[in-house]
Amino acid sequence: MASVTARLAETDTGSLIAELTEAFGDQVSTSAAVLERHGNDESYHKGEPPDAVVFARSTDDVSKAVKICAKFNAPIIAFGTGTALEGHITAPFGGVCIDVSEMNEIIKVNAEDLDVTVQAGVTRKQLNEYLRDTGLFFPIDPGADASLGGMAATRASGTNAVRYGTMRENVLNLTAVLADGRVIKTARRAKKSSAGYDLTRLFVGSEGTLGIITELTVKVYGVPEATSAAVCAFPSLEDAVNTTILTIQSGVPVARVELVSKEMMGACINYSKLEGFDVSDHLFFEFHGSEAGVKEQAETVQAIAADFGGENFKFATKQEDRNALWTARHNCHYATKSLRPGCEVWSTDVCVPISHLAEIIADAKTTMDEQGIVGTIVGHVGDGNFHIGYVVDPNNPEELAKAEEHNKQLVYKALAVDGTCTGEHGIGSGKRKFLEAEHGEAVSVMRMIKNALDPEGIMNPGKVLPA
Amino acid sequence: MASVTARLAETDTGSLIAELTEAFGDQVSTSAAVLERHGNDESYHKGEPPDAVVFARSTDDVSKAVKICAKFNAPIIAFGTGTALEGHITAPFGGVCIDVSEMNEIIKVNAEDLDVTVQAGVTRKQLNEYLRDTGLFFPIDPGADASLGGMAATRASGTNAVRYGTMRENVLNLTAVLADGRVIKTARRAKKSSAGYDLTRLFVGSEGTLGIITELTVKVYGVPEATSAAVCAFPSLEDAVNTTILTIQSGVPVARVELVSKEMMGACINYSKLEGFDVSDHLFFEFHGSEAGVKEQAETVQAIAADFGGENFKFATKQEDRNALWTARHNCHYATKSLRPGCEVWSTDVCVPISHLAEIIADAKTTMDEQGIVGTIVGHVGDGNFHIGYVVDPNNPEELAKAEEHNKQLVYKALAVDGTCTGEHGIGSGKRKFLEAEHGEAVSVMRMIKNALDPEGIMNPGKVLPA
CATH class of the missing domain: 3.30.70.2190 (Alpha-Beta Plaits)
Incomplete structure (x- = not known):
């Protein structure tokens, strides 16, 4: 597979940033603090900063920025709120972070149709605040006040999913910018359709590796009586x-x-x-x-x-x-983090058929106790999904290795009962190593799709597909 | 796009059939009656017979048959029950129909997890009959006693979809044979997952143009109290x-x-x-x-x-x-067909945001009356989906043209209010002409995916993507 495997040469980076700056003016930042913030999510993963951040304000901005990056074969990383948990937004090969947080317009509330069209940077709390007087609400709630674009990109879910489904079930259509800057809209607002391939679902969960989601229409629901x-x-x-x-x-x-x-x-x-x-x-x-x-x-x-x-x-x-x-x-x-000040939380995310849930949680607890691993367990148990929060000292390699090994065993136990390594956090960089164990030959089809849509491998390189 | 555009030469067809017969014995048929039946669905579309039919009994059979066809660059058409309504199963370029109706084993009922794994030829009535004593049922009901593989391939829905969703929401995973005979399984049985691209949803609704679905796991529900x-x-x-x-x-x-x-x-x-x-x-x-x-x-x-x-x-x-x-x-x-003996029913299938449903149905009725078109209207109206059944004399070109024009206007009116040309019947050969009007540039992405997965264009050629 064609794929970005190294940072650009310094002169190219200079030219790239010059061209971006010419196009976007003060919407471009290369300040160390901004780069640092954009290279790190909320996880234990070691972040790496991009070379520049573009603050996009429209789908056109994103398309224009992508076209410039494509000319330089520079990595492109989409950024919403930075609340990901698997190193989704880190820039291991440098490149340009496209921050959509300023794309926070609620474009249209179709109250009668129970749907809302938003720009990708709108967060779930912002949307619910906006809907407050309409008698409607958006139920998907991953905990963090994430952007809807980011939630779609990681196929997020959370506490309400047991009743209302995940982003998979709740995105009606989306607008995406592809690796060559082309803009597509994946579907219309009909509640169901059999018209062609389901590109909506293909982009939901693609973690910025096939394109950047810039707008989306989501289902909303009447506030229950x-x-x-x-x-x-x-x-x-x-x-x-x-x-x-x-x-x-x-x-x-x-x-x-x-x-x-x-x-x-x-x-x-x-x-x-x-x-x-x-x-x-x-x-x-x-x-x-x-x-x-x-x-x-x-x-x-x-x-x-x-x-x-x-x-x-x-x-x-x-x-x-x-x-x-x-x-x-x-x-x-x-709260988990507060158990050991200075430590980080490493969150697991397996999801299993519910008939296997009791046994796998019990086993996880027993083995954590046996191995002296400090952690908590919470779960969206109605969906068979739970999280162990290992509380680890990021500077203690032995602790990290112990957590890593426990998580690995947990993932293999989940796979053995027909479960998945990730119910809602996504693959990012952290779980690429499990993708083949989970999907086998199907990973080759994912690669064919990735190569077709992003032949140079510039869209969020180092994520989802194993190296 | 590479695509099959002509029938095989007669000598190649002979060699292909010989090789299939050697591999499959009496599972291969070239009898005129069998070919005729496999080239025609339940619609007004003029059917065309394939050159041979292979009655597959397993995923391995399908894979083996596909590999032989691929060697000859012969078209491959999947067949379940033949109840499609848009010419999905017709063989305009000849080739081999792979009939999965004998793959009718219910592989596993996971009652505790509310899911069932079946071979693709299991029909919805067969499944519900089998489940009768378990207190569970499979809700998706398109009317016809279709195969679950076929229902997945057309993203079918029907009367219960307003509450239980369509095949899009109810397929947990599927096994598919690709154009080169490779077998993939798209996911596991976890109720939700964020592990990689959603290949399940990509194959649901792909109408046999990306691969042949041979097994699937679907959600089932407790029979309501x-x-x-x-x-x-x-x-x-x-x-x-x-x-x-x-x-x-x-x-x-x-x-x-x-x-x-x-x-x-x-x-x-x-x-x-x-x-x-x-x-x-x-x-x-x-x-x-x-x-x-x-x-x-x-x-x-x-x-x-x-x-x-x-x-x-x-x-x-x-x-x-x-x-x-x-x-x-x-x-x-x-019943619609009985209105005019000897005539065929041409079923429309638009689906619109529900706020536009009353106006579009009223308009359809008025214009039918004005134009003297005989027909009935039924609808899964909770989803914004309805069907006009035009009762047409297939030998009267003027009548056909009138129905075609009315349907075309209806589709454009649906698109104008953000609806779709097909809520549940699929594109087949009949609605290819509307795909670009509905999806615009996104059709180019569908083509990229089709080319990546089926570079020679042998999987159900002449369907879904416009020529």
């Missing part, structure tokens, strides 16, 4: 997981069901000053529906939980109580 | 459509909402011997949920319908009454 949240403590992790499995199998349309391990709960109580909670394994629930429907769902789940020793079901019906709860859940990453 | 169906007559088509729009916008999780126009209702009453119904515009509903949930949904919809003059809401709670109702709905194609 009633919402209630509940928290329940369990005697063990396994009981909590089994409650989830039975809830899903019973067809309860639960909006959120989140596992928070004992260790995680302890960290949350400290970090988020949660009051009135025990340090034990918990499930956090949210129910959406009519008043009667929400009540019925909660009663069904309470009955299931009771069978697994989950007795003290605490409801949070007031908006502010629910917010406190979900803020605590969203802060798990930072 | 309660189901009720209802029928409601409206003063006008517009009232029925507006009832649908408000139902969807209100977030009622209706399982089916089908429009049946006055003309269609008349044909159904005659054809399916329906009793106790008026010849007027109707909506057919189905509600799934708990006892209380179903009751609540029905009450909400009744109130909405009443606002649009839909007064006499008739419920069918008994399974046999529901079956009679849905059988009548499923027989619409044949």
Whole structure:
């Protein structure tokens, strides 16, 4: 495969930056602080800065910048909010970061059709803030206030996916700039279509390696008539997981069901000053529906939980109580980090068929204890997806190696039960080594597509496809 | 683009068939009746027979047959049940039809994970029959008893899609044989994954032009605790459509909402011997949920319908009454055909954002009346998708031209409101002419992918991509 494998020569970099500056003026930055920020995501991965950052304001800007980069065969890395977790935005071969965060216009709310068209830099919180008075909301919630373009690029999901699906199900169409600067729109706003190849889904999850997403139309939903949240403590992790499995199998349309391990709960109580909670394994629930429907769902789940020793079901019906709860859940990453000041969180992301969830979580916990690995467990367990947050000292190679080996074993265990190495964080640079184990010969087809769309390998080199 | 543009020379065809016969024995047929049947689908499109049919029994068989065809650069056409509606299976350049209908093994039911793995020739009714005692069902229902491989290949949907989604949302992974005989599996059984490009969705809807689907894992659902169906007559088509729009916008999780126009209702009453119904515009509903949930949904919809003059809401709670109702709905194609014996049905398939549904249906009806076109209207209106069934004499060029022109205008009106030329039937050979109008520059990306995966253009030539 043709692929960028080295940084540009210094003179070429100079010419490239000169040309970009001529085209974009002060939308181009080469300041060390800006480069540094754009080469690093929120993960333990060692970042590498790009040579320049272009702050794009339109699809045309992106196209123009890509065309200039293509002339120099320079790597191009798309950047939304920098909240990725697998080194997606690092620039191992230098090149140009195209930052779309200023492309934050909400282009059109089609309330009657339950869809919204936005520029790629719009974040999920910004969108929901904007929708507040319309009775609509955008449900996909990966925790971080990520950009919708970035969320589409990594096929993100999060706490609400068990009911509303992931970005895969919620992007109706997108506009993308290809490696030669060409602009395509992948589909229209019809709820379904059988017209040709599903380019929307091809770009969702392609992590900037096939093109840069500049606009997208996403589904939105009516704010449910009633919402209630509940928290329940369990005697063990396994009981909590089994409650989830039975809830899903019973067809309860639960909006959120989140596992928070004992260790995680302890960290949350400290970090988020949660009051009135025990340090034990918990499930956090949210129910959406009519008043009667929400009540019925909660009663069904309470009955299931009771069978697994989950007795003290605490409801949070007031908006502010629910917010406190979900803020605590969203802060798990930072709460985990606070367990060992100065350390980084390395988050795993396997996702398995739900029938294998209890066994794989139990095994992970046992082996972590055996190996003296500090970490927490949280999970979007309704989808079979969970995260171990290893708390590692980035300067301690032995600790890093131990975490790496534990994650590797976890991935192979997930693959052995027909699961995936990543439920929602993406491959980035961190999981390329698992792609062939997961997909086998299908990786060769991914490569054929990559080569067809980006023959010089300039779109986010070093990501997704193994070297 | 490299593409097959002519039939093989006779001597090559002879050698190809000899080699296939050597490899497959009596799994190969060249009988005129078999060829004829395999070159024609259920549409008005003029069929063309292939040169031979191979009845495959396994993925290996398909791979072996494809390799032999590839050696001769012979066209390869996948065949499930032949129920396509856009000339998908016709063989304009001859070649080999690979019939997967004998690949009808249900490989694995993972009841706990709510998924099932099948060979591509399993039909939806066969699967539901098999699942009958498990408390599970497969919801996608395009009317015809199509094969799941064929349904995936055309991104089929149908009456239940408004609640359960289309094949796009319900295929977890698939096994496909590529143009060079290589076998890939696109994903595993995890409910979500961010591991690499979404090849599953790329093959769903590719209509046999990128490869042949030989196995797939689909989602299944718990049979709802309660189901009720209802029928409601409206003063006008517009009232029925507006009832649908408000139902969807209100977030009622209706399982089916089908429009049946006055003309269609008349044909159904005659054809399916329906009793106790008026010849007027109707909506057919189905509600799934708990006892209380179903009751609540029905009450909400009744109130909405009443606002649009839909007064006499008739419920069918008994399974046999529901079956009679849905059988009548499923027989619409044949009922339409019975309006003019000896004629064919030409089915349109546009799908629009729901806010534009009432206007486009009203316009279609008016223009049909003005132009003296005989036809019926039915629709999966919850998704913004509807079908006009033009009843045309295939030997009357003037009638055909009139229908063709009406459909063309309808497609352009759908595109003008951000809709699609096909909600669920696919492009086949019949709608290739609309692909560029719908997708513009994106068609060039589809071509790049086609060229990368099938450089000689042997996979179902003459379909999907415009010449």
